Amino acid sequence: MLRRSVTLAGVLFLLIVSLGWVYLATPQKFLSLDSRLRDFLFVMRGSIPVTGQVVIVDIDEKSLQKYGQWPWSRNIIASLITQLKHDGVGIIGLDIVFAEADKSVAHYRMEEQECCPDPYDKALALAIREAPVIGGYFFSFDFNSTKSASIPAIFIEKGLSDEHYIPEPMGTKLNIDCLQEAFYSSGFFNTTPDPGGMIRQIPLLMRYQDILYPSLALEMIRIYTGTDKVIVQNSEIGVDSVWLNELVIPTDRYARLSINFRGPSRHFHYFSASDVIEKKVNPSELEGKFVLVGTSAVGLADLKPTPFDSVMPGVEIHANMIDTVLANDLIATPHNAELIDLAMIILIVIFSTLIFYLFNAWLIIPALILFLYGLYQLFFVLLFEKGMIINILLPLISLFATMILILLVRYIFTSRQKQQLQRAFAQKVSPAVMQDILTNETHNLLKPKEKNVTIFFSDIRSFTTISEVIGKPEDLIRLLNEYLTPMVDIVVRHNGTIDKFIGDAMMAYWNAPTDVANHADQAVQSAIEQLLALKEINRKIKEHQKDRYLSVKKAINEKTEDHKAHYDMMINIGIGINTGVVTIGEMGSFGRSDYTIIGDNVNLASRLEGLCKTYGVLLIISETTKKALRGNYSIRELDWVRVKGKSKPVTIFEILIEDISQEELEEYDEALNLYRKGKFTDAIGQFEILANFSDTNSYKLYRMYQKRCEYLIREKNNNFDGVFNFTTK
Known part of the structure; x- marks a missing residue:
């Protein structure tokens, strides 16, 4: 573990x-995938209410149909701005750049050296001066330019690092001079798509000719907050935030604001530019508002992809940015x-x-x-x-x-x-049990634990004599295999687990590693079947040994009649069974271990097997096993004993394999009661009668009790309590 x-x-x-x-x-490209996952969160959140302080005046398809294709004559734009001022708007931001003079009138003269040679440009400049208009322009990263916009504010950078992360464009595309000078202020309206082409952030600042310039949206908010000194707070990794008085706008290191989009396209209140010019809009809907003038017309190509929409007018992206700041609903990378x-x-x-x-x-x-x-x-x-x-x-x-x-x-x-x-169970359990173990994937199977099991020990009687008679080691191993193979098959067939072989002895148990119903019965039935099968095993062993012995002797021309002992042998076994709680699990040294059981109940089962020889019986079970049995068996009580290593006496029983008359069983019970009452002389007589007239294999049991009674008479043990103490295994 x-x-x-x-x-x-x-x-x-x-x-x-x-x-x-x-x-x-x-x-x-993986960062783009991360952004798409974040887009999913926006979609799941859905639309949220806007502050209502930002509206859009849209140069839409309706307006284009009314006043013609873009660009319009500047007098139309002048009328629009004049009407917005008349309606009492708070501030106007133009998501438009007038980079060239108006060419819509015939009397336009190239040679004119005035700031605004065209009267319509003059009219627009006049309208701009009289209204709170913030002009728009854009920075270019492709061409150089020397012109720059003037900003009526001071930008102070604090905590500058050695590296500059704020974008540094190469040039500007400003409005014509007379208009640029007429604006109260101006700001760039560049948007920066990420590598996937999506607009998720908008730059607040750009550095041009070593001077910081604000975006259109940031400049509108700066004027709204009355900030004269804009603090750009830097950290060791770039820009951290932009401060407008007490308003803190967190940014990424490149001075970009992540837009908390309020919803899909047209989530803000749109007003058609033609409706504003024609005074069809209620002034109360515009009064005191941030007004962004832009376009949603497809032909003017100012549609951008956002997390909510594949196309959103660029002007609405700026509206989202302003509304996010006004609602103080900012999101940023820490x-x-x-x-x-x-x-x-x-x-x-x-x-x-x-x-x-x-x-x-x-x-x-x-x-x-x-x-x-x-x-x-x-x-x-x-x-x-x-x-x-x-x-x-x-x-x-x-x-x-x-x-x-x-x-x-x-x-x-x-x-x-x-x-x-x-490895632990392949040779111990049946294939079915092995499959059950593997199928159920019992992770704690090999961990040590306590469990109630039935333990089985068997041993061949007089195996030393058999070994001496057989002689050759290979013949002895062959004999053991011929005996153990069917014995193991019987145990496995009755759902038992073979634990180990100790020379000619075999140890097995039931109810581990998997649960076995009626495990005491399974163990007893397995023992009975083994004892019954032993007759056929002995017959086969005898025939095999005889045939092999005769063939060897014939090959060397020796007489064989005098060597019957070499093949005329019988295997007799004793079996002890006990039921109780044991410790079970994988035991041994590191790299060399075995799944086995240990505990007093294991030792008791081994002692019971050893007592089979003493009592002259084939199968002894403990009292706990007898109580656990559910089937009907012919059982007689053998003795009260205290085995070596145990202080408490146990009652042992014999499972009878051969038929014994009811009369003999009753006489045996009577003799056993006399013995336990300490009436040893009377008991000797009763056991003598049983030994002389019994035609069963119980003869040795009766003679054993006779000798024990004679021994107790000689010892004159006045404290006899019916329990016999065994001092050897």
Whole structure:
């Protein structure tokens, strides 16, 4: 068991190290799979209410049909912004860039050197100056540019590390100068898809020409909070958070905010731009709101994939970001995410090991389902209630890798255990019992324990004399095999377990390793069948020995008539059976052990077998065995004895194999009672009568009692209590 535990611990250690290495070296495509698992949590959570402070003015298909294809004439945009100001909006963010002058009027002149040579651009610039408009632009990572936007705020970086993780673009695509200067402020509206092409995060900051610039959404929130100094808090691994006064926005190391999407596309309140211009929108629905102006028109190609939708207007992604911050419903990867993820991997490996190793095979699938559900609930709570983004993929890989590994280890251990069981029991029990042991996979079968069993001992009488007569060792072994083979078959047929052979003696037991119903009866029936089979065994042995002996003598031309003793022999046995509690299990030295039983009841069974010779009987059972019997047998009480090594007396009984008349049994009981009452002279006379007139094999029993009574008379034992003490085995 210790070796198994050490092996399992070593395997788990290697698994944890391997999983940790995989986690720290995870390629981007696997991180994308982790993000998709997190998307599943968003889908299962479903839509959540928005704050109602963010609305979208949509340049939709309806507006395009009304005012023509994009880009519109700037006077239309000017009308839109003017109307929004008139409706009392809180702040306007343009998810649009006006990178070129308006070309929609004929009197546009290229040679004009004014800031806004076109009157419509002038009209739009005027409308922008009179309204709280935050302009939009985008950074480019493909071309160089020297222009930059001006931001009416100071960005202060604290805790700078040696490495810069904030994205550094190569150029900008700004609005034309007259419009860019007219904006109260501006922000970039770049979105950064992950390697899988999905929008899950949005950059809050970018570093251009060593200056930090905010995103459109961040700039709108900064103005909303009245923040003049934006604190960018760094850690040793990159950006940690962005501070807008008391508002703390956690980010990843690249200053990206993970968006807690409120729902699928069009979850926010959309207003058609044409309806706003035509004053069809109730001002109360816009008053004091964050208004994002963008487009959902398919032809304008501003549709992005998100966890909820394959296509979501880019403007609604910014709306989700703003609403997430306003609701303080932020989600972010903790700065110590690696430690948390590694700790979770270790814990999952440990707990899943306990479950999959200790549970029964049929419980593994339900346990796996419950474990997966528990992880789902854990990830759900951490993400949406605690706002923590942790790795989902590696814990799941850890779970399944541990399950597969533990099942493999269990299979190997089980195979080895089956081999061990086969080695322990293949020659001890019947094939049916062996199959039952292997099928039930009793893991504690070989562990030491106490159990009530019936123990059987048998021994050949006068085996030394037989050995001397036979002479040759190979002939002696052949004789033993001819005797033991049918004896073993009988024991196995009666569901017994062969424990060992001790020379010519055989030890067996019932009710272990598997339970045997009526095991005392099975043992007694096996003993009776062996004694009955012994006659046929003796006949076969005699014929075999005779034929072999005569053939040898004939080959050397010797007379054979005078050597009848060499083959005219009989095997006689004695059997002792006892029932009681023993200690059972795998015993022995390391690498060399055996499944066996030990205890006082084993010793008593051995003593009972030895007493067969003393009493001249074939089969002796103990009182506990007699009480355990359920069948009908011819039984007579033999004696009260105290065997060597036992302080308490036991009552022993004989199972009668041959028929004895009822009259003889009654006379025997009478003689036995006289003996126990200490009337030894009367008992001698009664046993004498039995010995002279008995035509059974009980003659030796009667003569034994005669001699014992004579001995007790000589010893004048006045304290005789009916119990005879044996001082030898």
